[in-house]
Amino acid sequence: MDYVLQTDGLKKNYKSVPALDGLTMHVPKGSIYGFVGKNGAGKTTLLRLICGLQNPSGGSFNLYGISNDSKDIVNARRRMGAVVETPAIYTNMTAAENLKQQYLILGLPSCDDIPELLKLVGLENTGKKKVKNFSLGMKQRLGIAIALAGNPDFLVLDEPVNGLDPQGIVEMREMILKLNREKQITVLISSHILDELSRLATHYGIIDRGRMVKELSAEELNAACRKCVRMEVSNTSILARVLDNMNTEYKVISETIADVFARVNVTQLTVALANDNCEVLSMQERDESLESYFISLVGGGK
Amino acid sequence: MIKMLRADFIRLRKSFAFRLSLIVMLALTSAFMFIQATAMDYTVPLSRVIFLPMSMYGLAMSAFVSAFIGTDFSDGFIRNKLLTASCRSHYAISQIIVCFTGCAIVYTVVTAFAAGVGQFFFENDVKITDFIRFFALGFAMSIVTGCLFSVITLICGNKTHAIVLCMGLAFIMLVLAMHTNSILVQTEYKDGALNPKYVDGFRRGLNSILHDINPCGQASQLSSWEVWHPIRMILLDVPLICGLSALGCLLFSKKDIK
């Protein structure tokens, strides 16, 4: 399996506070990797390390097989485009001027495709407007345009849908999918909005307190999100007792609603409940949501 | 590095901080010339006017350099530059070069303006050789100023902090220069008797070196049209420029960037 990025026990300390504590991750080539974690879990720190903005305190990583210690890491980084934290754009210049700066830094020979790039991200009508007058969505899009300027193979996006309106979110999603499909760009997206990620990602990496909790592909995630039967009964405490006797896993939601995480024999259950004067009002099959799976892994809210 | 230099020079040309500092310096020059021409009791010769604006040079340049480099940090574009740079020091050196070039340009324009316009209003007692000599010394001073403030801004990493730090330092340097100047101008004999304020020996040498190292001290020497140790000044400037740049690159390479 070809990996664009592999990290091996990456550590980063800020004044003896560990932001990353032995993080190991693998980003396969051609995938859209969703990097999930709570705020402060270490997502942005990892991105900063990969981009060379900071040096790791321990561990190592390699990009396209080139280790971060070697001098060739510069060539590997040349194949990357990144938007880390906030979009990196000059507020006192127009969109085209910002792109021109990026083109000059990269040494690209032709500035003819700047209008095309602006069109790709949806900023073709900004003209002479300076970035300080842009909306948040427009700034995000310009940041991505700058990241795409050098025709990268690997795109790193730090919470790209942060602050976008629903239309913007859809457009962003379409753009990422298009880039992945048509230009075979591997995308690493860090986010804490699982819903949006679930529509995009082919692989997931769940990070908590600076460590990788679990890495899995989209298929594995679908398999892991447990199906349950949501039952509406007249009294969940009776249901609880009956289910305990049957050694079935369940979760009580309210006085009348509970989720049962196993295939139950409906007849047996209903008869047992009826014997204890509990009525079954409805039964529904549900998929465990991504959020609850994530919380179950990370033990959130403590 | 060549690519980054090119991009930064274009940014310099468009930079608001650069244009503003140039305009402010020119305005100050005009104001000084106006005051000297009208408000003084005695006729002021041209030589005393040409480098007069240089007293404010340190302050203006500190504002310009820290704002210029600081924008890279505050707008975040430094992240893009570091991603594509072959080496961190390339970025640092590129910024230092662009900044001292900007400082040198401001210096040249202001001095040329003062010399050119002042010709019509002041008695011209300037010898060309002297002017070229002092111009060169002032050029070195401008480069040292640019280096110093660039390095401080690079190490600081935050635009507002850097501006405050640099301008504060510029102010301190100005005060220091005035202090050392007042010590050094005391003649050995005053009104026929030994001047008690006269400093001699080791302390005088120390003060003299301090005065020469300090760019504001150099500026004050230039504005009085008398440089006491020009060779020593250059010999101090060169290692200062190289040393500051090297230190800046080293510290910047180790720095964590957000």
Added chain:
Amino acid sequence: MNYPLLIIIAILILVIIFLLSKIFVLRKSIKEINHLFQDRLTADTNTLIHISSRDKYALKLASDINEQLRLLRAERHRFQQGDRELKEAVTNLSHDLRTPLTAINGYLDLLEKEDKSETVERYLFHIRNRTEALTSLTEELFRYSIVSSSQTINCVRMNLVKVLEENLVSFYGAMKERNIEPEISLPNSPVWRELDIDAVNRIFSNIIGNALKYSDGDLSVTMTEDSTITFTNTASNLDAITAGRLFDRFYTVEAARNSTGLGLSIAKVLVERLGGGIVANYVDGKLSITIMF
């Protein structure tokens, strides 16, 4: 002091410095174009050429090359896409062909058990033959699609002599059946090469099997110490031109016989992928297939 002269000299020095730096940057850009062009031609990357110079002509050169690189990459992508789709289609097709074939074979088995006239029995025999040919063709098709797709080559150090011996031994039964006594000449000491074992086995078995099919009754296998292996057999129904076309896909000499042409073609693909060469020669009525590793 002659001021005008000094000033002219100073200006000239500046001009020289400027020109020298321009030359330096241009040369650097030429080196960059050279190096990056080589790299981008073969690497699987979206990135293109970048240069330090801003000279008009250097930029035009670089951007023209970039344009062509872009087109090349699009073409490559299209080709790979098409290739992948084709392979997928072939694989699926060969899978799908198996189902009705199995059914046909099943019904043929049932028919065998029924009472039938002599004509019917004869017809059934031919149908059975043709069905077997069809089955083996489907198998070859399926295997070909797998071979052509990029597979990981796992090169290990192996003794070529030993592997050849093992393959010859495995054909012992088939050779005995056709009364072929092979003349084998192998080196006494091991010949070590870094090759993929599965691929080498496949190559040898395809060629030996092919030789057995076409041979008039003899087979000779020789191997030299520089790992050149030659399989020779008398094949009177060939000529020089046909020998050259043996490696073409699906080319088969005797269409009526129970064979497909894919075996040698697969062998060629594998040999070349391992970095070797294979040729067929027809001299004095004898067909020789030579492999060099």
